Amino acid sequence: MSFSDFPIPKDWPCYLHNKLVAKYFDMYAEKFQLIPHIKFNTTVLNLTILPDKRWNVRCVTKGEEETEQVFDYVMDVETGMNGIMQFMSKFGKFIIIFFSGMDISVELSGVASQVYICTRRGTLPWILPRLLHGKPIDHYNSRFYTTWLPSFVKNYFIKRTVKTTIGPYPIPGLDPKTNPSNSHPTLKTNFYDCLSNGTIIVKPNISRLNKDNSIEFLDNTKVENIDAIIYATGYKIEFPFLDSKIVNGGDEVLKMFDEEYKVNLVWLYTRMFPPKYPNIAFLGLVQLIGAIFPLSEMQARYITSQITGHIPSHSPISEMNKEIK
Numbered sequence: 001m002s003f004s005d006f007p008i009p010k011d012w013p014c015y016l017h018n019k020l021v022a023k024y025f026d027m028y029a030e031k032f033q034l035i036p037h038i039k040f041n042t043t044v045l046n047l048t049i050l051p052d053k054r055w056n057v058r059c060v061t062k063g064e065e066e067t068e069q070v071f072d073y074v075m076d077v078e079t080g081m082n083g084i085m086q087f088m089s090k091f092g093k094f095i096i097i098f099f100s101g102m103d104i105s106v107e108l109s110g111v112a113s114q115v116y117i118c119t120r121r122g123t124l125p126w127i128l129p130r131l132l133h134g135k136p137i138d139h140y141n142s143r144f145y146t147t148w149l150p151s152f153v154k155n156y157f158i159k160r161t162v163k164t165t166i167g168p169y170p171i172p173g174l175d176p177k178t179n180p181s182n183s184h185p186t187l188k189t190n191f192y193d194c195l196s197n198g199t200i201i202v203k204p205n206i207s208r209l210n211k212d213n214s215i216e217f218l219d220n221t222k223v224e225n226i227d228a229i230i231y232a233t234g235y236k237i238e239f240p241f242l243d244s245k246i247v248n249g250g251d252e253v254l255k256m257f258d259e260e261y262k263v264n265l266v267w268l269y270t271r272m273f274p275p276k277y278p279n280i281a282f283l284g285l286v287q288l289i290g291a292i293f294p295l296s297e298m299q300a301r302y303i304t305s306q307i308t309g310h311i312p313s314h315s316p317i318s319e320m321n322k323e324i325k
Helices: 018-031 084-088 102-108 143-148 151-165 190-197 244-248 293-307 317-324
Strands: 042-049 055-061 066-071 074-077 094-098 114-118 200-203 206-209 215-217 226-231 280-283
Touching (some): 074 293, 102 114, 190 200
Parallel strands (some): 074 280
Antiparallel strands (some): 042 055, 055 066, 206 215
């Protein structure tokens, strides 16, 4: 998961805790003297394109007045859910995790009196071992495995690996009903430990939220004195400081899709560039299995190479739209 110009220390573990990930970023920023170039505690309020095709950025830094600056190029970096663990660790009583969020539930199980995790389908995802024969399991991936190996063969290998290394799910009926290739697996085998010792309890979908901080479930059970609910249900892609048509392509593109797909529609060439706006780019606005940092680095290299003229500029708009389709 490291950047190519700053390898993770060799004495660090294969799978980093979120605290080590944060430490790695701090070390990277210090190594390359990035801190002076970062505006901390700053919120972008508005981003608009000017008649000369440059970008006007209106922002505010905590404790200061609003400011405006004009830039030739803008890159928007998607950060996901970094920093959520620091917030969650403040809770000490009952916690309920809605739908997903296995990483969060395991973290909270050490500080909360009880954690519940709800499932929409009544089953858990495929849980894979982090290590296989002493090696991180992703080291067994190859271009042949991901590209050419038939899905039924991959499904067999994954099921066999789970059966021989982890064994059956500790609670009957929670094993996934879909094939591994049809869903996102998770590497969280210590989730089993939490199920076994009762610090995490799996519940079905929620049927009712009550004003007295109790929750009722589809199996007619009820849990009282819930302090917090965490909706780990995914993301809604939105940029409140930016005209939405820049990201979703506008009415010309939206009319091609049903309503359910318009909410999170991203119309970007190579998943980075709005066809009509060549001097703005989005990094990390992709979904993949594995660490996003190496991919974001390659995106950043591509974008900066284009800005500096080391690679050709964009194709015509019509060709980019055709490629996106």
